[in-house]
Amino acid sequence: MTHLERLATIGLWLRRRAENIAALMLAVMFTAFIVQVVFRYLLNLPSGSASELTTIMWLWLVLWGAGFVLREREEIRFDFLISMVSPRIRRIMTIIACVALLFLYGYSLPAVWDFVTFMKIQETSYLDLRYDWVYSIYIFFVLAILVRYAWLLWQAIRGRDLDGSRSAGAEGEA
Structure with missing residues (x-):
């Protein structure tokens, strides 16, 4: 097994574990939601903790899924615009978008870190979870x-499409 094949195997294993964690979060969120419905409508009792857990799991599930589970080709994008341009222009657009996103997320990271670590001074209303733990998923x-x-x-700089194949207009190609 080559080095690249081992890396691909490890990457696949990590992706599957990320999917497992997302499924677990969805199960916790669904269970908390059912508990909330039962307490509110069948027992006529308030259940703020179940509501709070549902909200926290939703936040974590969305950001975990977007960061670790969602593949690039599954993201929502303006495909109609990208499909109308040549592969070379598509590659340039990818490079520009990547540089812009790397700059924006990278520039915001210190402020995000400061905010999340500052939030350790507050806790959630029902579960008494520190907000730095709740919001830490955004850092990940x-x-x-x-x-x-x-x-x-x-x-993109190497001239590869998202699927790893060479794109037209890459250096060294006609």
């Missing part, structure tokens, strides 16, 4: 996005 999300777009930028 930003780091995952930075790695993803650095990789995409590298691939």
